[in-house]
Amino acid sequence: MKTNSKVSNSFIYFFGAFGGILFGYDIGVMTGALPFLREDWGIESGFIIGLITSSVMLGAIFGGILAGRLSDRLGRRKMILISALIFIVGSILSGIAPHEGSYFLIFSRIILGLAVGAASALVPAYMSEMAPAKYRGQLSGLNQTMIVSGMLLSYIVDYLLRDLPVELGWRLMLGVAAVPALILFLGVLRLPESPRFLIKNQKFEEAKHVLLNLRKQGDIKNELEEIQTTIQKESKLTTNHTLSTLFNSKYKYLVVAGLGVAAFQQFQGANAIFYYIPLIVEQATGSSASSALLWPIIQGIILVLGSLLFICIADKFNRRTLLILGGTVMGLSFILPVFIKMIIPNVNPIIIVVFLSIYVAFYSFTWAPLTWVIVGEIFPLTIRGFASGFASSLNWIGSFMVGLLFPIMTAYFSQEIVFAIFGIICMLGVVFVKKCVPESRGKTLEEIESIGDNKQCDKDKVFV
DSSP states (O other), X not given: XXXXXXXXXXXXXXXXXXXXXXXXXXXXXHHHHHHHHHHHHTOOOHHHHHHHHHHHHHHHHHHHHHHHHHHHHXXXXXXXXXHHHHHHHHHHHXXXXXXXXXXXXXXXXXXXXXXXXXXXXXXXXXXHHHSOGGXXXXXXXXXXXXXXXXXXXXXXXXXXXXXXXXXXXXHHHHHTTHHHHHHHHHHHTTOOOOHHHHHHTTOHHHHHHHHHHHSOGGGHHHHHHHHHHHHHHHTTSOXXXXXXXXXXXXXXXXXXXXHHHHHHHHHTTHHHXXXXXXXXXXXXXXXXXXXXXXXXXXXXXXXHHHHHHHHHHTTTSOHHHHHHHHHHHHHHHHXXXXXXXXXXXXXXXXXXXXXXXHHHXXXXXXXXXXXXXXXXXXXXXXXXXXXXXXXXXXXXXXXXXHHHHHHHHHHHSOHHHHHHHHHHHHHHHXXXXXXXXXXXXXXXXXXXXXXXXXXXXXXXXXXX
């Protein structure tokens, strides 16, 4: 891989995480595109609207699992390239959907979802395997910055295109995602393969070459030996992974931790805010916001600033410390409005939006980035691709369910009650982190793997 030896570390880490831009854009763009689409096609069916909105998430559920399995065979880099091509195809198909072709658009967005799910699984695994242990939190956190930047980009594009004719506006909003997808493909062509994947496939010289490019020469000897030792140990185990493989006694402790964090991140309710913030503001205040498409931009800016804060503090604070802090404040941000309204019935309804902004701020530098850091680093090498893919799919199942159930729940309960339910889930997530998630900051992937040997979720563990 001589051509890749001249690529700078910054280039590798930037384009390694660039898939997050597409991930974020495609989960955020429908917020602004849907009103134009509904007007253009005269869609009245809530079922069709729900399918169009959530079809990306349906595709992502399967994309994560497929990409995880295939990346263990084909490599992280090659699968990111394939995902970029699928992004391009799905974006173009979505933008050229025939008039009133709802099912064509749904199918196109499912294809797009395959790439979104793949990116959510591949990027954390690739970044964690390329980054030095002491910087892995920061560099893996770059993935989250890319995701929220993609969301903000989609909100800005939606806002800028809002005055175009309805039949053109939504098509450009959806189709423009092909441009960054092409940039991703061209950038990843120059990236090296993960050294751990290369060693696993007996390509020792290539792996050494990549590590020499990534590290100072004196730093790679121990890392190479650790990787080889781990792979030799794992090569004696089965590679035909199933769910039962994930949960056998050797892997269970780390698998439960990784999958649990991935699931809690979504069921804490963040995407209810991101998908429905204009509706939330409208219901809370009793009147439409001055510009419905401006609120997502505000939330997007908070997310980007939070992700940048995380990059600054990622490797200065323990993973568990940040997760517990974030989950606690997030839970209180959802629960407190209920008590405030009970004590002060006539309180300004905009207070719920203020607390949601606090939630987004803490989510942005704790659970949002750390979920993908942990998913990328906590699983043992022999199951990392499959387990990361499964965690990604579990995360997308949660996203799909929250997006589907939130408007149904608000039809029967007040928004404060619905968010209080999410707040309780946030608190349960804090308990889970205290009991079942080991600390991984500053540890090599091999050291993290050794933590899980013959361990179970420690019911007596307390926050340290």
